[in-house]
Amino acid sequence: MLKICRQLCSKQFLRPFSIAGVIYLLVQWTGVSTMVFYMTHIFRDSGSSIDASMAPVVVNGIRVVAACFSSVALCFVPRKHIFCASALIIAVSAFSLAVSVKYLDSSALPLAAMISMFIGHSLGVVPVCQLIASEVFPMSCRSLGTGLCVSIATVSNALNAQLYHVILQYLGFFGTFCCYGGIAVFMAIYGWIIIPDTRNMSLAKIERTLCAQDGNQTGNTQPGISIIGNIMPNNRPTSREDSGLPKPT
Template identity: 30%
Template sequence: MSCRLIGPLYILGNLCISFSPDLKMLYFGRIVCGVASGLSSSPAAVYVIEISTPLWRTSFNAGLSAFYMFGTFLTYFLGKWIGWRALSSVSCIPPLLSTVLLCFIPESPSFLLTKGRNVEGKMALQWLRGDEYNIEKEYQELLTSVNKLRKDSMKIEENFLKKCLRDLMSLLLNLIRPDVWKPLLIIIIIMFLQQFTGLATISFYAVSIMESAGSSIDKYTATILYGLVRLLACFFGSYLIKKAPRKPLFIISSLLVSLGMGLLGLAVYLQEVQGVTGFAIGLLPLFSVFIVAISYQAGLGPIPWSYQSELFPVDLRSWMSGISGCISHLYVFLTIKTFPSVQYTFSPHGAYWFYACIGLLAAIFGATFLPDTKGKSLAEVSEYFTSSCCILRKRKKGESTSISEPVINSQEIDCLVEKV
């Protein structure tokens, strides 16, 4: 439902940009589009994760990056031939189509089951898998997982403010659960390493980077080629993630991104500091960003976003994915805004070498702390974090630890809300 409400925000923002009479309206349009982008990333990823089978989960989640890059490529391509006002008007078409088409697909089965709408959840799962598919085993596993995490079997009447306060207190009190805080810590670190490898700087400063790095090809054409290569790399990455274990893939991807950033820094160093020129040297910047684009989409890009949607337990997944998405977008903002300062501090070529060092740190983190969830169900992922961490309460002999239970029950939360 939330995804259906975001399309109109995109349309409003793009129309404000397209018909802006002054700078204030232009800023307003950009803010609205930014809000829509932030609101859409987590719900879309969570929905894809929850409706996918374990075998295809990461590949389908990586498909989100592919469509994102398709839009980026179209923006690069059309931006060379039409003005920014016309481009903003054209950008209203995708959210309009998505708003209409989303009306024909069901809600996530996991979401419906957590709300107690079991019949609708089973029908949605059957629709997603097909009429001839036997969903009984999958449905029972999902229902068991949801029942263990559902706080209440009966809903209580409460006003909106009290409900928000109750949900917030429940979230804060459950942060000490091992299947909550440990995935959150992993996501915070891995998203930091992902964004500060500097790919966002190439995407947002692509034209100026190609110009300053001395590319032998026209800067706009080089930018379009970069967008095309990254788009094709998304499909290659989706296939590779399905076939290869995630942990080695993430490590190799991080190392190659580090290599690409190092070569980009070398190209700038040779031309600006050493004064080396030539057609071959002019191709080195484009070759470097190609390495970064392909390597990033093969692991460092899609794997953290997949973790963001699948590591958290089902009862808090929407909350925690939203928080993780917010943190990730904050990292993107900081990466882009600090790029000129990083260049000023470390020199233009030193900035790319700095990002290359972050890539090395990402590889080290992947080798030491990153779990491999390939082929595991969402319940098995929660079990991994629960069983591998200290247990919050002493369990009875023979008691299952597959799913971490809330550390405080709903009645205790209600009492705290009433006191507030």
């Protein structure tokens, strides 16, 4: 237990946790988790004339398609860019849903906002979060870091579901989704600042890069030196005399 506490308080753990852990936390408060639990009620409260029972079918069907395209998008678009763009899509969708309820009488806009919100969530936010959590933590605390990130996301998801009606009571539908949109905008800005570019980098190189930024780089983790090169001694024999072998007759 003491060893785990020391790891949690070490700079080696806190640096990657400030990247992956904070993003995992912010994602749960952008309104997407609320949509998963209360999609039918939210769609009905939005005032749309479309059948509320059809909204989960349409939205989740498009969500699956967006998730399938996420792996293709990540091959061509930098992770930071696709994450921030997806976060802004979620923000615009939340603001659009709030505005449509308060100022507009549109039957199609709430459904379109929900669809675009889940597209942004499945296309760029969830895949990048999972990739970052599996990459930025060093090997010594990777299991602890990824497990803690998932635990924080799960607890935040449950709290969001429990507190939604309380927030809705105090802020109303317009204020609640404006808050969700504001958190999504902050998440996009934070992701643009904090997410490292790890394309075409091995896990060992990512660990060396983050350690070098923290000033913790050691002599055995110099860029460009392989593991085999570090293991092999530098005073290898270069001749038979040096190795102690007899000369050929």
